[in-house]
Amino acid sequence: MYHQINTIEELHIELTNKCNAACPMCDRNYCGGSTRPELNLTEWERDDIARVFSPALSSLRNVLFCGTHGDPMIAKWSLEAVEFVKSKTRATVEFYSNASGRTSDWWSELGRLLSSRVGGRDRHYRQNDLGIFSIDGLGDTNAIYRRHTNFEKIMENATAFIRAGGIARWDFIVFEHNQHQVEEARAQAQKMGFKEFRLRKTARFNYSPLGPEEGPVYSSRGSLEYSIRPPTLAEYRNDEVDKFEQLKHIYGSADGYFEAAKISCLYQQRFKRIYVNSEAKVFPCCYLANDTVASSPEAAKSATAKRIPNIRQDTQQKVYQKTGLEFNSLRRHSWDEILHHPWLQSELESSWTATLSTGKLKRCARTCGDAYSPILSQSHDEELAHLRNKEQECP
Ligand code: SF4
Ligand code: SF4
Structure with missing residues (x-):
């Protein structure tokens, strides 16, 4: 069984798929331009809070509020959701x-x-609450990637959070345009009272329509405004970007690697985690949840689609066309009913050792295959090196 309710230790929550920003490598928009029309913009109702954070989740230790398509700050009931977790469970909270x-x-x-520490109570990697501020640069560079954000406002908000006792981390994705500011940002974080400063080495240039050395940034009308590039300094580059191309060469094609990859499930085996999206639907992980969003015809024809196989369509054909997309709704079913659905009861786990033609999912092979780690390779945190492999990808 993928999970039993009383063995789930972490919930990854997408409170909303709405956002104020338009980051060029976020799946919610076309390279920093318009929001993808395939997204059904939605968020939790107040009643979803009690539906999702059920007392039956008796082993719950950590809740990550981190949307794959949205920012939890935008959701109407986000403070209420955090307060519910903090008052009714013993879980720590991470808020991205x-x-x-x-x-x-x-x-x-x-x-x-978000001010409490566990105090060495158990072996879980997260020992305190954490507000994670995604700030990729300083006043003159942050909005190059975090488009439509205001650096001064972010600094004001971070200061207010920290003054109120909140435990904060500054996450900094390194690009060519901000690599010279890493040490200055680290010093600023320390001065402001952030408890951690973490560098992130993005693997997302792998999916760029212009190839792994350049990412386009479009206007809302779809015209090219400028480009972003990966860092040139070796210490900030993500080696996995080149590795996938090497694996395609070694195995003859992407499918050749997917067929051969041995899968070790990040969510189930490493984190004991499950995902709930902005419609209060339960998925094994954020990656498979992402595959419910249809590819636009435009995206399917793009240069990216020619380099990277259409994994989304593979999941839709093998899973969602059979299950439909209501079997996992906590607005219609109980946790127990959802976890006992045949896909989560047994079919997903069996697929990991099947072949591509008998049900193995390309998404599982690409995300959690043994030779390629686009997710785990993104963390780069000298102070918390022992936790490096424990972190997950959030936008
Ligand atoms: S990466 Fe996060 S902040 Fe940026 S557009 Fe996506 S949801 Fe918004
Ligand atoms: S992609 Fe598949 S193997 Fe990886 S975390 Fe999700 S369910 Fe597990």
């Missing part, structure tokens, strides 16, 4: 945000809620 929204009072309230 670009932080360029809401008022500083709102951030003070969040900081007050």
